[in-house]
Amino acid sequence: MLRIGLLTSGGDCQALNATMRGIVKTVMHNTKEDVEIYGFLDGYQGLIYKRYIQLTPGDFSGLLSQGGTILGTSRTPFKMLDTPEADGVAKVPAMKKTYKDLKLDCLFMLGGNGSTKTANRLSQEGLNVIALPKTIDNDTWGTDLTFGFTSAVEVATDYINDIHTTASSHGRVFVIEIMGHKVGWIPLYAGVAGGADVILIPEIPYDMKNVIKAIEKRDEEGGRFAIIVVAEGAISKEEAAMPKKEYKKKVAERVKPSVAYDIAEEIAQRTGREVRVAVPGHAQRGGAPDAQDRVFATQCGVEAGKAFLDGRFGIMIAQKGGHMTSTPLSDVAGKLKYVDPQSDLVREAKLLGISFGDE
Ligand code: F6P
Numbered sequence: 474m475l476r477i478g479l480l481t482s483g484g485d486c487q488a489l490n491a492t493m494r495g496i497v498k499t500v501m502h503n504t505k506e507d508v509e510i511y512g513f514l515d516g517y518q519g520l521i522y523k524r525y526i527q528l529t530p531g532d533f534s535g536l537l538s539q540g541g542t543i544l545g546t547s548r549t550p551f552k553m554l555d556t557p558e559a560d561g562v563a564k565v566p567a568m569k570k571t572y573k574d575l576k577l578d579c580l581f582m583l584g585g586n587g588s589t590k591t592a593n594r595l596s597q598e599g600l601n602v603i604a605l606p607k608t609i610d611n612d613t614w615g616t617d618l619t620f621g622f623t624s625a626v627e628v629a630t631d632y633i634n635d636i637h638t639t640a641s642s643h644g645r646v647f648v649i650e651i652m653g654h655k656v657g658w659i660p661l662y663a664g665v666a667g668g669a670d671v672i673l674i675p676e677i678p679y680d681m682k683n684v685i686k687a688i689e690k691r692d693e694e695g696g697r698f699a700i701i702v703v704a705e706g707a708i709s710k711e712e713a714a715m716p717k718k719e720y721k722k723k724v725a726e727r728v729k730p731s732v733a734y735d736i737a738e739e740i741a742q743r744t745g746r747e748v749r750v751a752v753p754g755h756a757q758r759g760g761a762p763d764a765q766d767r768v769f770a771t772q773c774g775v776e777a778g779k780a781f782l783d784g785r786f787g788i789m790i791a792q793k794g795g796h797m798t799s800t801p802l803s804d805v806a807g808k809l810k811y812v813d814p815q816s817d818l819v820r821e822a823k824l825l826g827i828s829f830g831d832e
Pocket of ligand 1: 484585608609610652653654655705758
């Protein structure tokens, strides 16, 4: 008898169910043993409080195109891992106990950066853990791609695309805020795919005078409108030069809802143009996974299922250079994968005339 546990942790994304389907199908098709499947509810919380559902292979059919997660998810911040829950429960010992009580052979953890740190800790504590790289942000170190990313780019691209008509009809400047936490992968890809004039990402601090210059240049060239794509973590050169603490304080004290509103106000003041802010928000994590995500999620699931059957643990499934592989969890934990400002796509976008506000 084999016993496997599944959990989805952190922000949801479009291809979580497709990934779990891939794991379960692979395990079932490649072992003669009976398999018990435990689905922990709401991420690590389910593991801490032994809240789970037992699933059958049939529960995983029809999931390839279903967004969200059938298990529910939650955030259990890594920095609070050794702080007991409000009711006094010690998280790590409780998770280990659940794993042992259920006699699990492996825990499959679908999660992003913070969740991977916890997975690494559990692995160091002796649990058999296999992590799978989930996040729309694509910022997981050790893999070229994360599942959720291409679907989020698709949603964001359609959104930017749709704004063009109103921007054009009214001759407005639109500031569109795109998700991505502390990195600029989604804004970069969606900005290029959606035809943005300016893309501001955290990895390339901007100077507002360059942003204004780009808008004015577009005016001179006869563009009636301008589309400014702003990462939720976009940062000015001035802010980038601040001590981290001071910058954090500034963000915490922001009066407006987010960075896009600050940037929009500054553009309106400096240019006298009519400026609007548009924020697709969590829709970027919603809906069905796109075809690429379904394929990649399935690949991740298959590789994770195979790693389990081969007895390889303490790893995160990854894609590098177009090949599926794995990375030790200890290497992944605590690192972020940033956009390289010298990357081909940034260079090509600049050659196309897209401004990143840096020059
Ligand atoms: O990590 C995914 C993500 O959508 C980020 O892009 C964003 O910063 C964050 O989660 C939003 O978190 P929440 O769902 O808690 O509002």
